[in-house]
Amino acid sequence: MAYNLEHLQVQLVEDNPNMRALVKAMLHALGMENVRDYSNGQEAINAIQEFTPDLVITDWMMAPVDGMEYTSFIRGDIDSPDIFTPIIMMTGHTEKWRIIAARDAGVTELLAKPITAKTLYDRILAVIEKPRPYVRTKSFFGPCRRRVNWREYMGPERRHEPDRLAPLLDFDQGAEKAAENIERLLASL
Amino acid sequence: MPRAQPKANTAPRGKTGDYEEIEVPNKLLEKVGPGVGASAAALERAEAVVEQMKEAYEERMGAEIETLLSTYGRMRTSGAYDLDALHDRAHEIRGEAGTYGYKLISDIGILLCELLSPMGDVGTDEELAINAHLNAMQTVAAQRVKGTGPEVAKQIVEGLEAIVERSRG
Numbered sequence: 001m002a003y004n005l006e007h008l009q010v011q012l013v014e015d016n017p018n019m020r021a022l023v024k025a026m027l028h029a030l031g032m033e034n035v036r037d038y039s040n041g042q043e044a045i046n047a048i049q050e051f052t053p054d055l056v057i058t059d060w061m062m063a064p065v066d067g068m069e070y071t072s073f074i075r076g077d078i079d080s081p082d083i084f085t086p087i088i089m090m091t092g093h094t095e096k097w098r099i100i101a102a103r104d105a106g107v108t109e110l111l112a113k114p115i116t117a118k119t120l121y122d123r124i125l126a127v128i129e130k131p132r133p134y135v136r137t138k139s140f141f142g143p144c145r146r147r148v149n150w151r152e153y154m155g156p157e158r159r160h161e162p163d164r165l166a167p168l169l170d171f172d173q174g175a176e177k178a179a180e181n182i183e184r185l186l187a188s189l
Numbered sequence: 190m191p192r193a194q195p196k197a198n199t200a201p202r203g204k205t206g207d208y209e210e211i212e213v214p215n216k217l218l219e220k221v222g223p224g225v226g227a228s229a230a231a232l233e234r235a236e237a238v239v240e241q242m243k244e245a246y247e248e249r250m251g252a253e254i255e256t257l258l259s260t261y262g263r264m265r266t267s268g269a270y271d272l273d274a275l276h277d278r279a280h281e282i283r284g285e286a287g288t289y290g291y292k293l294i295s296d297i298g299i300l301l302c303e304l305l306s307p308m309g310d311v312g313t314d315e316e317l318a319i320n321a322h323l324n325a326m327q328t329v330a331a332q333r334v335k336g337t338g339p340e341v342a343k344q345i346v347e348g349l350e351a352i353v354e355r356s357r358g
Binding site for chain 2 (some may be wrong): 003019021029093
């Protein structure tokens with residue numbers, strides 16, 4: 001018997017109504033019956049006290065409050081109901097600086113657009129099965145940014161060496177490759 | 190509507206210091222148990238949803254690209270280019286087209302975004318470059334070319350890639 005997702009409360013935040021309808025329908029098909037959708041981060045903030053999410057799935061580019069600002073709200077606002085809420089960020093932007101920025105804002109998982117049912121399901125399974133401890137430093141709060149072997153990590157401290165990732169980033173090969181590259185990038189962090 | 194202003198978080202955080210690791214109970218796992226693992230049936234249902242909604246997308250795909258073209262046409266006529274708006278529209282088309290299997294439209298959208306991102310002033314060369322992308326997108330949509338398309342589509346993309354590369358100087 002597989003996971004039963006029907007009791008999870010999910011906030012879906014996406015400004016494109018067509019994409020929002022598609023992702024919501026996919027979530028229902030995956031068994032998530034408690035999904036509420038919002039067209040931007042402000043709407044989600046306004047609703048969060050009456051519907052506290054177990055999981056947030058959000059787009060990045062929205063107005064007036066975008067996905068990064070909403071992530072900051074969840075992770076650091078006094079009105080956040082749970083600063084440890086897993087956040088999956090959907091984005092078609094695959095530039096290196098954006099991926100690093102999302103990670104540093106405390107996003108749990110990135111989901112590259114174009115989205116498929118499999119990539120969406122995989123990210124949901126990842127937040128269920130592979131939770132990472134949270135880390136607080138002077139400049140960061142969120143899931144541990146090392147995604148692989150974080151418990152056994154014995155290597156050099158690389159927190160201040162963002163350019164080490166450059167060889168992994170070649171996003172000129174189309175959308176599918178971009179999704180692969182994000183995975184490779186995240187696995188290397 | 191006012192923008193949310195993040196405030197200081199006063200939630201309990203344990204000891205202070207430069208680096209603090211916090212183990213958090215896995216509330217999600219508690220809620221989705223006692224079952225374990227993925228459901229192939231659920232994934233199939235979700236994939237079927239995409240197929241079901243593809244028809245509606247195909248009906249509006251051409252219209253969305255026409256809207257992009259007419260928006261650009263108005264900008265050309267007035268000389269008032271809003272490249273951010275054009276980029277955002279192309280970005281949306283790119284994401285949705287890829288989700289529904291129209292990879293070629295998605296790839297052209299990516300190239301158009303790459304063309305527009307660093308663009309400053311719009312002169313004749315820039316207009317021609319934007320036109321080439323929009324026309325290619327319009328043609329591919331009209332032909333309903335799925336996936337990466339035939340050999341000629343590859344040549345179109347290579348041509349657009351050359352335009353983008355040249356625009357980078």
